[in-house]
Amino acid sequence: MNAAPSTLQALPRVAHPLPLFVQQYQENSELICAELIGGLQAPEAILSPKFLYDRLGSKLFEAITELPEYYLTRTEGWILQAHSQDIANSIGTGCTFIDLGAGNCEKAAHLFEGLRPKQYVAIDISVEYLRTNLARLNHQWPTIPMLGLGADFSSKLELVSTVCSSKRVFFYPGSSIGNFSIEQAGLILQQLASQAGEDGWLLIGMDLVKNSAALQAAYDDPLQVTAAFNRNILLNVNRLLGADFVLSHFKHVAVFNQQFSRIEMYLQALQETTVRWSALGSGIRYFRRGERIHTENSYKYSFKGAEELLNNNGFSIAHYWFDPHKLFCVFLAKVRVN
Numbered sequence: 001m002n003a004a005p006s007t008l009q010a011l012p013r014v015a016h017p018l019p020l021f022v023q024q025y026q027e028n029s030e031l032i033c034a035e036l037i038g039g040l041q042a043p044e045a046i047l048s049p050k051f052l053y054d055r056l057g058s059k060l061f062e063a064i065t066e067l068p069e070y071y072l073t074r075t076e077g078w079i080l081q082a083h084s085q086d087i088a089n090s091i092g093t094g095c096t097f098i099d100l101g102a103g104n105c106e107k108a109a110h111l112f113e114g115l116r117p118k119q120y121v122a123i124d125i126s127v128e129y130l131r132t133n134l135a136r137l138n139h140q141w142p143t144i145p146m147l148g149l150g151a152d153f154s155s156k157l158e159l160v161s162t163v164c165s166s167k168r169v170f171f172y173p174g175s176s177i178g179n180f181s182i183e184q185a186g187l188i189l190q191q192l193a194s195q196a197g198e199d200g201w202l203l204i205g206m207d208l209v210k211n212s213a214a215l216q217a218a219y220d221d222p223l224q225v226t227a228a229f230n231r232n233i234l235l236n237v238n239r240l241l242g243a244d245f246v247l248s249h250f251k252h253v254a255v256f257n258q259q260f261s262r263i264e265m266y267l268q269a270l271q272e273t274t275v276r277w278s279a280l281g282s283g284i285r286y287f288r289r290g291e292r293i294h295t296e297n298s299y300k301y302s303f304k305g306a307e308e309l310l311n312n313n314g315f316s317i318a319h320y321w322f323d324p325h326k327l328f329c330v331f332l333a334k335v336r337v338n
Helices: 029-040 055-064 072-082 084-091 127-140 182-196 212-219 225-241 303-311
Strands: 020-023 096-100 119-124 146-150 168-172 201-207 250-257 262-269 273-277 283-287 292-299 315-322 328-335
Touching: 020 127, 029 225, 029 273, 029 283, 055 225, 072 084, 072 201, 072 315, 072 328, 084 201, 084 315, 084 328, 119 127, 127 146, 168 182, 182 201, 182 303, 201 303, 212 250, 212 262, 225 250, 225 262, 225 292, 303 315, 303 328
Parallel strands: 020 146, 096 119, 096 168, 119 146, 168 201
Antiparallel strands: 201 328, 250 262, 262 292, 273 283, 315 328
16 A cells, blocks of 8 residues: 655755775786786796786676576675675674775675665776776765775775775675685785774685585586686787787686695697797797696685684684585674784
């Protein structure tokens, strides 16, 4: 039944100005070229996974998240939605919600209803991508002040003075921490703990160890979308270095390394091939048939391993939530005050 029309007018929502943006990360083409060349000239060639995510690579990754074999995104999403009220009750309202590697900001937005943050800070390298998504989010949540910060937090995190200092909650979803070695992941967590403050929190998603067949399928799908995503890094290197990689000379390989508990992604030469580039005075790399370029690691944690990583680097687990099959876990950790 509909209520009778009221002569009282609804109070208008107080809207904040459009999101502010601060650009910290500045692309330096010479440093990028030097990093790429250093990796190609290493005894065992390696390319940083950050070079997977050019414009096309980002779209291919979005397609990967829709694959039935790639359980990570939908499983974490289920946990966050199913336990959103528990998460909100544990943290409380009015936090400074800091989204690391925000992307399209959708995961964070699912938590706004319960958390009602006093400020939302979205951090990503691509500030233009943030502009688009934060403008959309601002329209949906006009009462939440928003800030976009263009930064590479994995190397150094420097929060600007406009970020509220109280009750900071770092949100690090997607098991992105798994792209770093245990030592590198520890350094990132230590940075977060040092800037969170004594009343700070970390809400982090971590992929768990499971049978190798499921892991293998998630990173080497039958449709070969992940293969296209991985091989696209060569197109990006061609663009950045003026190189002449031929995609058909390399195949995608994904293996689970039991010793290090991680998926390793490679591009393996199908034939003898020579690659040349023109950047920084030109260069050359010869690949033997079967030789590999290492493009990504994705560490998988046991519950005990995840607990140790957090506890050893400034945090204490307060709560955690699994999906029904215990494929994935979302941890809520409090900054440990010495």
